[in-house]
Each structure stands twice: as C-alpha cells, then as structure tokens.
Amino acid sequence: MLLKRHSSGFSLVEMMVVVVILGVIASLAAPSFSQWITNRRIRxxxxxxxxxxxxxxxxxxxxNASVRFQLMSNTGPGCAPRATGPAWVVSRGAAAGLCSVSPSNTTSTPTAADPIIIASNGGAEASVDTQVIGADGRTLAVFDGLGRILSSTTATSLACIDIDVPTSTLPAADSRNLRIMISSGGQVRMCDPNVTADTRDPRYCDAANAGQNRCV
Incomplete structure (x- = not known):
C-alpha cells in the first residue's frame, strides 16, 4: 500500500500575499525613517x-592666548568666512584663504602667511540641505586665555548658531532643529529651541546671551 506524501511549504499565492504585506509596511515606515535620518544629520x-x-x-x-573659531565656506585654499558654514576652522590667526595650511601645535605668533591652524572641519557630517547659520550674519568667536570671549570682539562675536534644514526638506513640525549658544563668559552649550514650556528643562534655550545677537 502506497502512502501519500504531503508536501509542506508556501504556495505562490501565499508568497505574493507576504510580499504585498511587506511592501505596505515598508511604504509606511519609509517617511519616518527618512525623517529620522534628516534629524540625525542635524544633530x-x-x-x-x-x-x-x-x-x-x-x-x-x-x-594662554587668543584662539579663533570661525564658520567658513570650505576648508580649501579658497576658504572664506561665511555665516552659513558649513565648514569651521580653529586657529590662532585669521585663516581666510589659508584653511588648507597644515595644522600646527606651535605656540608662536601667527603671521599673515601662517594663521597656525589648530583644527578644521569641512562640514561633511551634514547633508547638502543642512543649514548652519550664525545669527546676524556673524562668523567669528575669539576666546581669550581665560576661556572668555575676547572683550574687544564681544560686540561682533558669534553668540548663537542655529542648525536646521529648509522646510522644503522637512516640515518645521517634524524638524528637530538645534541651537548652539555662546555666552560672553565663554560658556558653550547646545540647546533645543523646540523646548519652550519648561524653563527648567536642561535642553531649554535660555536668555544667557541677553544683549548680544540672538537666533530668531
């Protein structure tokens, strides 16, 4: 007597149903994943x-000497100060046009040909849409040997930098934009301008820079 063998597995119809379900799930998750990626780039x-x-x-x-942080257009030999970055340079002297000079740890006095570059960053972490914006078009913060903003530059110093993307890339309601605050005492902190209800929240952007340029 022959026994019938029952084959197990998925039929073509069942496989098609699974593929359709997975496709629906993927289409629902894609916008959220894209939003997460964009906000991750902002951070x-x-x-x-x-x-x-x-x-x-x-x-x-x-x-124990003044050191500059400046937003730059790029870190190449043709670099120029630009309030929208996204590159930045840390140097002893003015680095415009000299951002490609090799970094140096020397303590000598900077010259017109050698600004003594300490570090530079081309802003590659951000996507092409990410905006790094120094308030009031400002690009420069100079710290003195005590870690404060150099007194002679306070009136024109960066006090606030906003990081966001255009609303055409991500609606404002979905964007987790961030802000960097620099007080005249030299304190630097990151805060979240979306936190407005609780002033005790450590992410709250307080008025520590009252009287200086502010992000709006």
Whole structure:
C-alpha cells in the first residue's frame, strides 16, 4: 500500500500575499525613517560645531592666548568666512584663504602667511540641505586665555548658531532643529529651541546671551 506524501511549504499565492504585506509596511515606515535620518544629520552637524567651539576655548586656555573659531565656506585654499558654514576652522590667526595650511601645535605668533591652524572641519557630517547659520550674519568667536570671549570682539562675536534644514526638506513640525549658544563668559552649550514650556528643562534655550545677537 502506497502512502501519500504531503508536501509542506508556501504556495505562490501565499508568497505574493507576504510580499504585498511587506511592501505596505515598508511604504509606511519609509517617511519616518527618512525623517529620522534628516534629524540625525542635524544633530551630527550641531555636535561638530559644538566640538569646534569647545576645542577653541580649551586651546585658548591651554596656550594662554587668543584662539579663533570661525564658520567658513570650505576648508580649501579658497576658504572664506561665511555665516552659513558649513565648514569651521580653529586657529590662532585669521585663516581666510589659508584653511588648507597644515595644522600646527606651535605656540608662536601667527603671521599673515601662517594663521597656525589648530583644527578644521569641512562640514561633511551634514547633508547638502543642512543649514548652519550664525545669527546676524556673524562668523567669528575669539576666546581669550581665560576661556572668555575676547572683550574687544564681544560686540561682533558669534553668540548663537542655529542648525536646521529648509522646510522644503522637512516640515518645521517634524524638524528637530538645534541651537548652539555662546555666552560672553565663554560658556558653550547646545540647546533645543523646540523646548519652550519648561524653563527648567536642561535642553531649554535660555536668555544667557541677553544683549548680544540672538537666533530668531
């Protein structure tokens, strides 16, 4: 007597149903994943700027000399100060047009040909749409040997930098834009302008820079 063998597995119809379900799930998840990626780029760009400012302040204290942080168009030989970055340079002297000079740890006095580049960043962390914006078109913060903003530059110093993307890339309601605040005392912190209800929240952007340029 022959026994019938029952084959197990998926039929073509069942496989097609699974593929359709997976396709629906993927289409629903794609917008959320894209939003997450964009907001991740905003945070990465903000953390890069924050790192550059903290480095400039720390180097000023270590060297007991003024050190500059400046937003730049790029880090090539044709670099120029630009309030929308996304590149930045930490140096002892003016680095415009000299951003490609090799970094140096020297403590000598900077010259017109050698600004003594300490560090530079081309802004590659950000996507092409990410905006790094110094308020009031400002590009420069100079820290003195005590880690404060150099008094002679306070009136024109960067006090606020916003990092965001255009609303054409991500609606404002979905964007987790961030802000870097620099007080005249040299304190640098990242905050979240979307936090407005609780002033005790550590992410709240307080009025520490009252009287200076503000992000709006």
């Amino acid at each position: 990465t760009a903000a953390e890069s700027v924050l790192s550059g400012l903290q480095m400039a302040r720390a180097e000023a204290v270590r060297r």
